Amino acid sequence: MEKPNTDIDWFEVISENYMNTEGRPMSVLESIRKDYPITCHGVGMSLGSSNEIDPKYLKDLKLLIDRVDPFLVSDHLAWNHFNGNRLHELIPVPYHEESLEVIANHIDQVQNELQRQIAVENISAYFQYTSSTMNECEFLSLLTQKTGCLILLDINNIYVNAKNFQFNPIDFIKTIPKKSITQIHLAGFTDMGNFLFDTHAEPVHSEVWNLLETSLEYIPENVPIMIEWDENVPEFHKLETELNKARKIMNKKAKNETKEPSEFIF
Numbered sequence: 001m002e003k004p005n006t007d008i009d010w011f012e013v014i015s016e017n018y019m020n021t022e023g024r025p026m027s028v029l030e031s032i033r034k035d036y037p038i039t040c041h042g043v044g045m046s047l048g049s050s051n052e053i054d055p056k057y058l059k060d061l062k063l064l065i066d067r068v069d070p071f072l073v074s075d076h077l078a079w080n081h082f083n084g085n086r087l088h089e090l091i092p093v094p095y096h097e098e099s100l101e102v103i104a105n106h107i108d109q110v111q112n113e114l115q116r117q118i119a120v121e122n123i124s125a126y127f128q129y130t131s132s133t134m135n136e137c138e139f140l141s142l143l144t145q146k147t148g149c150l151i152l153l154d155i156n157n158i159y160v161n162a163k164n165f166q167f168n169p170i171d172f173i174k175t176i177p178k179k180s181i182t183q184i185h186l187a188g189f190t191d192m193g194n195f196l197f198d199t200h201a202e203p204v205h206s207e208v209w210n211l212l213e214t215s216l217e218y219i220p221e222n223v224p225i226m227i228e229w230d231e232n233v234p235e236f237h238k239l240e241t242e243l244n245k246a247r248k249i250m251n252k253k254a255k256n257e258t259k260e261p262s263e264f265i266f
């Protein structure tokens with residue numbers, strides 16, 4: 001396969017699409033990997049399950065990592081696996097001391113098995129648990145302290161939750177230790193009228209671009225950034241245009257042209 005002429009300098013792949021498989025998926029992945037760095041982004045680790053992390057899942061993930069040598073391995077602060085049953089959605093966890101202990105132990109186990117730090121991503125959610133005693137950003141921050149894990153900060157997910165649950169998204173970003181932020185996601189939500197739905201089916205909304213720009217002070221310079229787009233996927237050049245827009249915003253930080261947080265109207 002010939003290397004395409006593109007501005008994109010790395011790719012993120014969904015780990016589960018390439019675990020325990022051969023044939024065309026692996027040949028495509030290996031041909032991309034020949035020319036580009038990649039990250040392995042998972043949706044099935046289920047760090048938030050109360051039962052143990054599936055040992056077969058971890059073994060298959062380790063085999064993939066050994067084969068393609070990603071510069072980052074990530075998954076979500078969520079659960080979707082319990083007693084051998086898997087759901088296709090990422091379900092939120094309650095944020096309290098007991099769940100913190102369980103999830104920190106799971107992250108320790110995964111990092112030991114994989115012999116590397118992993119990044120944990122904040123998710124979009126449509127309900128909250130009444131048993132929570134802290135919010136998601138405080139919980140993530142404590143997880144980084146307890147386990148040394150990294151954070152994949154999804155700016156769109158923060159905006160969606162901020163609108164759905166009425167909090168200030170800047171306060172969320174400020175709470176995450178800057179040094180732990182290792183990657184950024186952007187994506188497009190769908191406005192359902194009475195709530196925002198994280199569909200990854202639209203361009204990044206202006207409010208999310210605005211939030212990124214307003215947050216630059218709290219995000220490390222040169223942090224890898226990517227656009228997630230899973231439905232109604234546009235032509236490749238449109239994805240490149242969106243990525244270049246993100247790069248332009250990130251470069252404002254280097255040139256000291258960032259917005260003051262007070263300029264962010266929520």
Ligand SMILES: [Fe+2]
Nearest residue numbers: 121154185228
């Ligand atoms: Fe994401």
